[in-house]
Amino acid sequence: MLSSRLVVAFAIAIAANSGTSAEQKESTTAISTLCDEIVYNQNLAAYFGSQLTEARGRLSELNEDLIMLTAAYTRNLGSPKAGGYGLLAAITADASSKQREQLTTKTAHLEHAVNLLRERAAQLRALKETRVKALNIGAAAFSGAPQGHKISAAADKTCTVTLNPTTDADDKCEQTATTNDKLSKAGAEIGQLSKLKTTAAAAFKPVDIAIPVYAAGTIGTLDGSVRKGGACMHSAGGLGSALHGIGIPVAPTIQPITTQTETAITQDDQVNGKCVEKTAGSHLIITPEDLGHAVCQARKARLTQERRPTQLSTEELINDDTAQTYAQLIIQLGVKAGVDENSRKAEVRTLIGKEGTNIQTALIQPLSQINLKYEMSGAKKELTVASLCTAADVGEGLAITFEQQIDKQKSTKIQTGAKNNDEKQCVKMEKNDCDSVKCELKSDKCVEKEGLKAENDEKPQTPQEEIHL
Incomplete structure (x- = not known):
């Protein structure tokens, strides 16, 4: 003999049989839309994540380039052309500093966007699971036997959902009324999701971020050739290389x-x-x-x-x-x-x-x-x-x-050889810079440390080389 709950469920199924398929279809469409949006958000987060990695790389290279440019500016100040080169190098460094600030801001925005998209994808995934569970219960209540329903054939594999209704009759009937009420709102939710997806697509339209990066060194050209000493510019695709000028x-x-x-x-x-x-x-x-x-x-x-x-x-x-x-x-x-x-x-x-x-x-x-x-x-x-x-x-x-x-600044030189600090170099240092491995302050003057001085007096010094723009 059938239980009273199954009798009620059977009566409801007969009375509402014509509308049940439509409601289930609407709910299935809602879940499919959720799946699509989850995939969209995940792909968007991955794109912004790659942009973030690239931006961090460019920012790191730009920091190094600014140091090189500042050193070039410092060296040029000591030449008879200081009034020309010094001013131009300073302005170039100033422009690079502004770009570094802009790139730092963009990096922060990218990090924020990635975090928001990941949170949104997690929320949508949780919402999808709730919808699937509700549809499972609803399908079991309005069908005579367990049936499998594939939600979205076009959706990503990770979002493909198969319904396997429970065979527990009591569980099916206890939640029939509530589930049916929720499923009837699927049409409105689909409209809201469509608007959300359109808005998200407009707000996060993929755009290439072009950030120029300079370095003082060999001039890199668009055709891969190299001109004489000057300044070069790198693209993100050739970090550290002067052969990718843009x-x-x-x-x-x-x-x-x-x-x-x-x-x-x-x-x-x-x-x-x-x-x-x-x-x-x-x-x-x-x-x-x-x-x-x-x-x-x-x-x-x-x-x-x-x-x-x-x-x-x-x-x-x-x-x-x-x-x-x-x-x-x-x-x-x-x-x-x-x-x-x-x-x-x-x-x-x-x-x-x-x-x-x-x-x-x-x-x-x-x-x-x-x-x-x-x-x-x-x-x-x-x-x-x-x-x-x-x-x-x-x-x-x-x-x-x-x-x-x-x-007020130390000149930057590239030294060759292990013994690259002699007494004269210490003498040239400012007082504030004298406290180093090989130099010390004595009688208000910067001199080489005694032990190192005796050692260096016995060994030949390796010539030094200074790199100019």
Whole structure:
């Protein structure tokens, strides 16, 4: 004799038999849609994960390239071309630093996206399991015998679901009403899932991330050839190689000075007094104080002695190979193969001269209108940079400012041989850098440690080699 629960279940099955198949089909479609979305989210997470790995690799290489570029900038400051090379190298390093910041931000966003997608996939998987369980119970309640139902033939294998209804009649009938109510909402859920999938596809549309990376070394070109010493650019596909050069024509943004400012060139309004301090840690003259400092140093140096050779003139800078290389890096963010000489010269002119958002229009021209206060022969004066400075003032001021920067840094050299620190090298070190394996501070001077000095006196020294751009 059939139990009362089975009788009730049989009656419900007869009464609702025509609508049951449709409801089961809707629920099956809902699960299939869930499967598709799980696969979609998993694939999306895998894509972002690969992008994240690539971005981390590029970021690591960019950090190394910035160190090399800074070393190149440091070495160039000691040359007669400091006013040209030093400025260009500093700006190149500044552009690379901005790209590193952008890449760091993108890396963080990728990590966040991967985590969100993985969480979403896990939630969808749990929801799918709930739907499958409900459909199992519903199918058992409305069928005379256990039947297998393949949910989605087109879905990924990991999301293919086969229903195996339980044979326990009591369990089937106890949850019939509740399950049937849930299954009737499948149509609305399918619509919501479709909207969610469309929104997700728009929000996470796969986009290649192109991040240029520079290195001071051999110039890499698009055709795989190698030009003479200068700067090279790597793609992510050739990390550490100079034979995969790429160029992305996106110029760095230079923030213009828009407000009029006045500043003094000295701390006591005397031209021969102590010069106003420049921006701490800055390699560029980008603030009124920086310019006041440079002009002050230039006028003091011009009145006392000529301390260093004159920097490159504008025409010499335009025709200089290294200046052209820097201009390509700054404007094109890459060194391209087959660029003719006139085009390279034009890029230098764009950088230092006339059109567009460049150094001249964004920084130099606004700075030339800043008021400078000074006192000469007892008379206080207030003039603009344009009226106070001559070409010699500006050029010499730049060179002296860069010279002060080099005094605060150690020059970076590649040493050959095991014995690469002699007494002279220790003497050249700054006091703050003297505390090392082979050098020590004595009587306020940096000297080689006694034991090492005696040992080195008995052995020949290996010559050293310095690499320039």
